[in-house]
Amino acid sequence: MTDFSATRALFDLPPDLIYLDGNSLGPLPKAxxxxxxxxxxxxxxxxxxxxxxxxxxxxxxxxxxxxxxxxxxxxxxxxxxxxxxxxxxxxxxxxxxxxxxxxxxxxxxxxxxxxxxxxxxxxxxxxxxxxxxxxxxxxxxxxxxxxxxxxxxxxxxxxxxxxxxxxxxxxxxxxxxxxxxxxxxxxxxxxxxxxxxxxxxxxxxxxxxxxxxxxxxxxxxxxxxxxxxxxxxxxxxxxxxxxxxxxxxxxxxxxxxxxxxxxxxxxxxxxxxxxxxxxxxDTVDMATLRQESLRLTDRFIAGVEAACPELEVVTPREHDRRGSQVSFRHPEGYAAMQALIARGVVGDFRAPDIMRFGVTPLFIDEADIDRAITIIGAVMNERLYDAPLYRTRSAVT
Amino acid sequence: MTDFSATRALFDLPPDLIYLDGNSLGPLPKAxxxxxxxxxxxxxxxxxxxxxxxxxxxxxxxxxxxxxxxxxxxxxxxxxxxxxxxxxxxxxxxxxxxxxxxxxxxxxxxxxxxxxxxxxxxxxxxxxxxxxxxxxxxxxxxxxxxxxxxxxxxxxxxxxxxxxxxxxxxxxxxxxxxxxxxxxxxxxxxxxxxxxxxxxxxxxxxxxxxxxxxxxxxxxxxxxxxxxxxxxxxxxxxxxxxxxxxxxxxxxxxxxxxxxxxxxxxxxxxxxxxxxxxxxxDTVDMATLRQESLRLTDRFIAGVEAACPELEVVTPREHDRRGSQVSFRHPEGYAAMQALIARGVVGDFRAPDIMRFGVTPLFIDEADIDRAITIIGAVMNERLYDAPLYRTRSAVT
Missing domain, CATH: 3.40.640.10 (Type I PLP-dependent aspartate aminotransferase-like (Major domain))
Known part of the structure; x- marks a missing residue:
């Protein structure tokens, strides 16, 4: 068994950030x-x-x-x-x-x-x-x-x-x-x-x-x-x-x-x-990790779908047909992701319209998932992404 | 112009070590x-x-x-x-x-x-x-x-x-x-x-x-x-x-x-x-570096040759025909290099019989060269390398 509150304590993460991009670049291990x-x-x-x-x-x-x-x-x-x-x-x-x-x-x-x-x-x-x-x-x-x-x-x-x-x-x-x-x-x-x-x-x-x-x-x-x-x-x-x-x-x-x-x-x-x-x-049991990953991704998918029906889930729902990330499709995906990042929910965007979120139990827990769902709901439903600021493309997207 | 006492101060070198192996692995810059x-x-x-x-x-x-x-x-x-x-x-x-x-x-x-x-x-x-x-x-x-x-x-x-x-x-x-x-x-x-x-x-x-x-x-x-x-x-x-x-x-x-x-x-x-x-x-002028490298290598070649005639210089003497290292040939080269390292003069050995010394003015000065010559002379002339300890080959030579 793996205690994920213990693994979370092993990472140096900025406060108030929900880092759902460990599938792109993992965070700094404190050691x-x-x-x-x-x-x-x-x-x-x-x-x-x-x-x-x-x-x-x-x-x-x-x-x-x-x-x-x-x-x-x-x-x-x-x-x-x-x-x-x-x-x-x-x-x-x-x-x-x-x-x-x-x-x-x-x-x-x-x-x-x-x-x-x-x-x-x-x-x-x-x-x-x-x-x-x-x-x-x-x-x-x-x-x-x-x-x-x-x-x-x-x-x-x-x-x-x-x-x-x-x-x-x-x-x-x-x-x-x-x-x-x-x-x-x-x-x-x-x-x-x-x-x-x-x-x-x-x-x-x-x-x-x-x-x-x-x-x-x-x-x-x-x-x-x-x-x-x-x-x-x-x-x-x-x-x-x-x-x-x-x-x-x-x-x-x-x-x-x-x-x-x-x-x-x-x-x-x-x-x-x-x-x-x-x-x-070395402290992680992979079966426990998978169990937690599926629990969190299920929760994330259900929560985001309930909060914003306009986000189309492109990740397969069946457990054995997916990894540990959840992706959604949205025509305003780029701007939406920028707006989310500005509010402390970090995922990333992949052209042409994919919003990607990595769910990594080593440092992401249920409270993070719930808070991310709330913020994603607000950004999408209140169209908070609809600002020129969020449409400017950076060199590396 | 480059002040090499200033560049030397920028490296973290163990005390009492004459590191003539910067041609293999340079030392740690303090910054x-x-x-x-x-x-x-x-x-x-x-x-x-x-x-x-x-x-x-x-x-x-x-x-x-x-x-x-x-x-x-x-x-x-x-x-x-x-x-x-x-x-x-x-x-x-x-x-x-x-x-x-x-x-x-x-x-x-x-x-x-x-x-x-x-x-x-x-x-x-x-x-x-x-x-x-x-x-x-x-x-x-x-x-x-x-x-x-x-x-x-x-x-x-x-x-x-x-x-x-x-x-x-x-x-x-x-x-x-x-x-x-x-x-x-x-x-x-x-x-x-x-x-x-x-x-x-x-x-x-x-x-x-x-x-x-x-x-x-x-x-x-x-x-x-x-x-x-x-x-x-x-x-x-x-x-x-x-x-x-x-x-x-x-x-x-x-x-x-x-x-x-x-x-x-x-x-x-x-x-x-x-x-x-x-x-x-960024602080180094390459022409000055070369001048100093040639001055030090000339001094090293002359000093080692005078101190131990049995070491055969294999590096060309003409300035334009060599880099910034000096190599000697000796049948007991491996053991001799181990004996030198044990006495704080670090060069390296390349099979079958080459003793290599890198002369790097950024952190090697005339006093180092002179001390290295004295120690090389002692090790070779007194056959200090003639001990089983120095003949044991390590994994990486």
Whole structure:
């Protein structure tokens, strides 16, 4: 069991703010600045180059990977941290394509996060344009899984709608036709229990700055199923994926298992923040988290619907078909979200008309949900968003 | 002019340590922990998702890129920070190969840092194995520049020997035969004045954790010459290299100029440390730095040679043929370096027999050099390294 009033106390949140955007950028864990200062002063400052050995910097990508691995149901020793999610998607895709040399199609859906699609486009270009990135509607993915496919590249939880794909089902279908699976867990890791191991995922990757709360631009992670760990060829064959990085050999030899998915020097300072963020997660039971997330999102959906019928719920209502965010559609969504933010309810907007709210039990409770509903009701019903101030678009929306 | 006693005061160095390893990992700038705490508490903690706009996180990779750009002679607006050096080398290589579709050879030398070679190997593999990575001895590079080449991939200053290639000369020769140039500045940026613009470099990249002192695993940078900025196709086409990242378009459109070399979400916390590290550099005149570096390295070479004739100098003596490190060869190099470290003289060892010392005027002065010479003399002449303790290899050497 997890005591969520205890986890809430572990975050530094501005007073009077209802932060429903932890699905975009998680808040600051209270312990993170001290952990960072320790990494800077006691490790970097005092140990200097010796930190690679004395502070264990070199091993952190795997150690932290395993702590994330617990949250996503990965077998120990098969998850590693580094780079950005786009880079990790690229590595997974390139490995899949190489493992299915006679197949030419990568399947994804129109709800996938664009960077995943861009990386696939770029890879296909590099491979000579002989492959096809086939995009179908999210609801059509299952039927589109055919023997043409090298791999499916699917984000489990849709960044706009919060709709959740059925990982075990799609994975089983992909395997039945001989295709591999890549699961992007950007909106899953820390949002709900994931079972990459039991679910049969071949590759999975995600970021750590959303539900995992490791800070803006925190590094990504990648999981490779044990059965592929020694076979998946690393596309970005950097020295830290080499079997013996410090032998400085002239030719690349892939490292053991997940190590080969490492590329360059680990981002030690960013890993210190991730370390502190994962300390919070080490106290969390994922089943309890899910229960609380569903209780709060049910309450939020019902409350907002009752308060403002003009907001169309686009997130599926069925529990097993959604993640931990709730999205609504409204033609004035952009201005409405600005008006909400001005009143201390922070969600975000995704073009063309989606208002997104992340519900994160680690620091959001029932009182927050109820207060958010009241404020959303007032902003929508009294058209408080109808002011030029709220219509000015900022650079990053 | 630069006052190096003033810059020295800007670093937090352990007392009684002569740190001659700033060419591997620079020391902690005193201002960095406070800058980091500000980024964590005042930006991430207080602004949360609003930090992307309010704190300008999204623009930092270019702003910091330009501050590095001054140190390497780049035209403003053509350097960007992100990822690791291996990733940036990959991007530069992929762009070159695409710009020279009728050419099949990438030239590098056996003194290059292995990760650069590994990334080239991996790229060639992905491109179908039709290209060749041709390795020649460093001294043979110039003669090996022929019309077969798509690009030369050269690290300006050799990580083991400190030997420096002649960038303008090799670049001119490459251009004369229609080849492009990629300069790895890992051991150049912050070590000596570099002129990528006037020198004609097509692409350049480097890391920020060595001479630039931005911390362990700090992000890399890449420069693309203005004449290629709008034509170089980005190999790793992530969303932040897109022309309109927040339009979430289904297909990739390369961003303007250097922006297209961005891949994923910027590492904001790591950038805060880099920002503080570059504050020191903003006070430094590169010509003065070089003058002082040469004065100190000359003194170091002469002193060590006089004190211990058995240490063979492998760094070229001519000023224009070396960077800011001095390397010696000795069969007992590993143990000798451990013995030196135990006595407060920190350099490092590179297999099979190289003892490396970085001479970094920002925080190393004449008194340090003289004391280091005395200790090196004692360790070598009295064979103080001849103890089992010093022969045990650590994981990271």
């Amino acid at each position: 993170a600045p001290a952990r960072m200062e320790q990494a800077m002063r006691e490790e970097w400052g005092a140990m200097l180059i010796g930190g690679w050995n004395k502070a264990g910097w070199m091993e952190q990508p795997r150690a932290l990977g395993d702590r994330i691995g617990r949250l996503i149901g990965a077998e120990p020793g098969h998850t590693v941290v580094g780079d950005t999610l786009s880079i990790k998607v690229f590595q997974a895709l390139a490995a899949c394509v190489e493992m299915r040399p006679d197949r030419r199609v990568i399947l994804s859906d129109t709800g996938n996060f664009p960077s995943d699609l861009y990386m696939a486009e770029g890879l296909i270009r590099m491979l000579g344009g002989r492959h096809e990135l086939r995009l179908v509607d999210p609801e059509a993915v299952e039927d589109a899984i055919t023997e043409e496919l090298a791999a499916i590249l699917i984000t489990e939880v849709d960044y706009r709608t919060g709709r959740r794909h059925d990982m075990p089902r799609l994975t089983a279908k992909a395997h039945a036709v001989g295709a591999l699976t890549i699961w992007d867990l950007a909106h899953s890791a820390g949002a709900l229990p994931v079972e990459v191991g039991r679910g049969g995922a071949d590759f999975a990757c995600g970021c750590t700055y959303k539900y995992l709360n490791a800070g803006p631009g925190a590094p990504a992670f990648i999981y490779v199923a044990p059965r592929h760990a020694g076979r998946a060829v690393p596309a970005l064959s950097g020295w830290l994926g080499h079997r013996a990085p410090f032998a400085f050999e002239p030719s690349y030899r892939a490292g053991d298992g997940i190590d080969r998915m490492r590329v360059g020097t680990p981002p030690v300072l960013a890993l210190a923040a991730l370390d502190a963020a994962l300390d919070v997660w | 960095a922990p406070a800058r980091m705490e500000q980024a964590m508490r005042e930006e991430w903690g207080a602004m949360l998702i609003g930090g992307w706009n309010k704190a300008g996180w999204m623009e930092q990779p270019r702003a910091l890129g330009d501050r590095i750009g001054r140190l390497i002679g780049a035209e403003p607006g053509h350097t960007v920070v992100g990822d690791t050096l291996s990733i940036k080398v990959f991007q530069a290589l992929a762009a070159c190969v695409e710009m020279r579709p009728d050419r099949r050879v990438i030239l590098s030398d056996t003194g290059n840092f292995p990760s650069d070679l590994y990334m080239a190997e991996g790229l060639i593999r992905m491109l179908g194995g039709r290209h060749e990575l041709r390795l020649v001895d460093p001294e043979a590079v110039e003669d090996a520049i022929t019309e077969e080449l798509a690009a030369i991939l050269i690290t300006e200053v050799d990580y083991r020997t400190g030997r420096r290639h002649d960038m303008p000369r090799l670049t001119a020769k490459a251009h004369a035969v229609g080849a492009l140039t990629i300069w790895d500045l890992a051991h150049s940026a912050g070590a000596l004045p570099v002129e990528v613009g006037r020198g004609g470099a097509d692409f350049a990249c480097g890391c920020t954790y060595k001479y630039l002192n931005a911390g362990p695993g700090a992000p890399a940078f890449i420069y693309v010459a203005p004449r290629h900025a709008g034509r170089a196709v980005p190999a790793l086409s992530g969303w932040l290299g897109h022309r309109a990242p927040f339009a979430f378009e289904p297909s990739y459109r390369a961003g303007d100029g250097i922006d297209r070399m961005r891949v994923g979400t910027p590492p904001v916390l790591a950038l805060a440390a880099l920002d503080a590290a570059l504050d020191v550099w």
